[in-house]
Amino acid sequence: MTLPSCSRWRRRPGSLLYLLYFVGFLICVCIIAIWYGVNSDRDYIHPLLTQLIPAGHCACQTSTTFQCSSCLTCSEQSLAPQPSPTPKWEFTSDRDANNQGLSRVQCKAAFPGLYEDIVRAETFWRSQGALVTEDLDRVPVEFGMVRAFISRGELSVVAARARQEDHRRKIVAALSSIHRALVADSDRASRRDIEFIFSVEDKVEDVTNAGHPVWVLARSAEEQGVWLMPDFGFWAWDSPLNSLGPFDQVVERVKRADIPWAEKTPQLVWRGKPSFAPKLRRALMDAARDKPWGDVKQVDWLERTNIMSMEDHCRYMFIAHVEGRSYSASLKYRQACNSVIVAHKLQYIQHHHYLLVPDGPHQNYIEVERDFSDLSRKIEPLLNDPATGQRIANNSVRTFRERYLTKAAEACYWRQLFDRYGNVWNSSVPIWSDVSQRERGLRYESFILMDSQTMFDFRATDSIT
Template structure:
């Protein structure tokens, strides 16, 4: 046959292969999802970064098989903090977008110790040294506030658990130094700094410098929520087909944290039979609802507060249908939200909320499919305790590779020649948790004074024992 015929036939066959490979998958990049577009149309976050595409329509069933025989089973592995690095990659292949983004953001910049300095503009801060697998506290800010103290200790517990769970399984964690901000959002002084935070604002280029970590709710958030593992168990007790759930959309929250979003929700649902929406006041307990009680309802709606809404994590523990407005703030797993697949998008002013509730009441099979995908994607996989531990370890190793090698020891002012001239910087996590942690710890000089005071206390105790055996 004529050579032209064979060329044409090859072209057609190649086209068929490409269509079969790519045409059946619906993949969307992060910025095409439920994220509020930048106020500057020319701005693209991490502009040079080309994120990998995510197959949000991949069914995440009970198991993910692998060639070596191990597979992820959510009923068995969901609470396993000690999965190996290889098992983490098998179980949670699409979890690490924010880590990859941060690595790319800082790949051409030199991270220095001074970049981790704690400033007065950021309350709720802890500077941490990890040396020989041990966590040491270098500096804190905001410990006098109960909420910041709880957040700081929750983060430190998560880091400690993620490290100790794989001792003897993975390679030891390298030494590193980092600064964590536990306020709702990070504030930079002059130049952007590589702080670790719970969230970043999509429309703020400076926020691309933040390394996003799992928030404190993944440990516990009393009185609003129990320990996260227990909270997931409580939510599972309300599992039921949507048709058997209360046929209303439910929401609780305080209006003042974000009146631009929350007030329209309250107004759009006022007096509607399909809604159970109530503005709360923390000094009045009548409107407060336990987190697992949200799972009794057919529909839930999430709203942003001062920044991201940590409540979404708990709502995703339910097997109900979640409505999400376009968000401005991004948490570590938000790239997995896929409107129409595992959640339902509503307008930021909730003008279409009633219409969508009534639509899904008449199309329960469609609603159930979205709710099932939501449960499989998040509760059974990407927001499990196992996934959080994997994320922490992946993030810490990525940070250590991108950052500097920390100074681990400091020269002490000697009281006598018998004392060592050097000691490790900071104080151990165990000492920090057992001390009066309602006050802030400062630089190493102040920590030296703390150690000297402790030594004096021990010596006085020994004198007392000698006099009063």
Template sequence: WRFVADLDERNYGLTEEQCDAAFPGYWAEIDRAVEFRRKHVGKVKEEDVDIGWRDDGVVRAMIYNRQLYIVEAKGVNDLDYHFRSLGILHQIHRAISSCTDPIPDIEFSFSVDDMADPDGDTATIWAFSRLPHKKKQWVMPDYNYWSWPMDPGPLHTRDDNNSSPVVPAAPSPLSPRDFFSPTSGDRSFDAKLPLLIWRGANLNDVRDSLLRVTAPNPPWADVLELNWLNASELQSRIISMPTHCRYRFVVHTEGRSYSGRLKYLQNCHSVPFLHRWEWTEAHHHLLIPEGPDQNFVLVERDFSDLEPKIQALLDRPKEARRIADNSVRDFRDKYLTPAAQACYWRKLFKGWASVQDFTPSLY
């Protein structure tokens, strides 16, 4: 047996043996977390999954006899946290219910904030991403592997003079790979616009640097800042993710912490540009910056080397296409498929269970 994306991308019930064959090396962050507990901290105790230290955006849950239970949830009535929590719970439930392999009984907690533990490094928590020094955190797939709670169609606002933020529409049950059929913008690489695309709010130094480097409006860039409080400007500047995929070069920037856009950009048949990152997601160790298997282009955090690297690929379109092909091979058609996420969740359950020092009690 071998994994074929067109046949198996939604095969949520792969066995552990099939998961290992299809997605070799994907579990590095889980293995790291397990090793850290064993060598430096000791096993996970019941008090480690307590969520009393945080007021919002956190859920305590349990898997018991293959059933998923919510033990406690804090602050998830917030619209954003609500959709994020549902996205995580749906993924966990799907990973359990789709597979016939044994599922361990575990109790755990997860954060749906961009920053799982913004004020310290003491919490043993499942997180979307982590900083290198926050070794107690376990990295899980983020909510938008299930859906992103904003419809790519018309935005819903009151009026141009109102300062209230744009209200997102109901989420669509889309995975990243859903966007990229021939009818939704994934055109032949040679037919793509020979430009670098970026849209986003100016939230940090790296985004400010990108805007500054492209401020002269060079012929190779289509980069614009989004002001989410200015509805009329937003309507003229915002573009859908399928439209991003019509560009030959796509650039990822970290946001408040990590940014969920990366996996969507990697699903384009385009060349991803990433600055040197601080926040680690579950698939970051699979990024290859050079050599025959190069699957993205690495630039400095201040984007000082962006223009020469763009120009080099404009001058060598076959090299650009090779990187885009590798990105599709490694991410869109392998590690970012819904099947891969189901496998990752079950590996996370198993890894967590191996260092859990208590037996979950249903009542």
């Protein structure tokens, strides 16, 4: 009886080893499957694999819902009262959309609700005391960041770092937008001096701490210390894969190509790369798959398949919007169409998001859950009620294309950012460096004339680290 027992005992380590091999094999298969699901841009992967994809950077359990419908009808209450122009002035899109020189009073009257996040950031930094030069000195200028100042209405660059050409283009576009807002300002010479740092990276955490006073393209609700600025595409965007040009030029192309509501294709359109945010984007693809109203496809930029111009998007009644690695800069282009924008609950906030209204008489888009589980329930009633869809699309055009995404609105926002940041900036801005015996910053006009390689790692003086 003893021998068989000992034999069984001797075989057990081998059995455990086989079990470990099998478990290791399963783990490897799961890792490869998840890697494939995250990085694949194929149109279809099995739904089980979609469920296994981790939320990752999209943090799918969080979102930001804007409850600011009053922003469209009344001015931001915490703005200091200003005397009304005489006679009373009102914004008219045909006349004023491209007027970048609106006065402070006109900016306030034209764009109520546009400055909500600037007011929030100012309030935050007042609660922290104020901003001084030492606060900026504690922020390393990483790749994708710029330190600059405005003195007597002139823009100068102290330091700029770009990892690659993509960074450099975005930096030049952001600086150009700032310069454009300054030169159109009738109060330019008397504007208060300020010094600041901005980032053109997608996410705050890519380059800095959320408690630092950096100007950024987008933020999550928890990132309180940063200030929102308009994204670089309002100046222009051009890349080897996607040449769009100045934003207002895109809008003009869209307006020429747009068609009456009744002639639009009664479908939801989306084109994009699933791998940019696989959990979110594959949820959209699965929700729309095999639906008669769904025209949702992945883009392959290398093979040049399923690519669609912005003008062609506008031929559809419904356009889906999905966040990417963080925010998606494509929202403003979609809002140029006289179509209904369908977006999941957004996690990242851009400067104009406070004007998004998901319901009520001013509704200007359709909001769905982040997993798109209610997509059919939101889309199908509108297919049977085209008048409601048309009302939402018209509201979107009036709110965004004709007002809050115009050149006038962008310039007003920049100047309000300069003013509100200046309210909590409590340091002087020296022009001259005694250490280097030269100007601390290079004027914008000279900076943009430098060759690209010099821009990649620029320091105006040896004293800047």
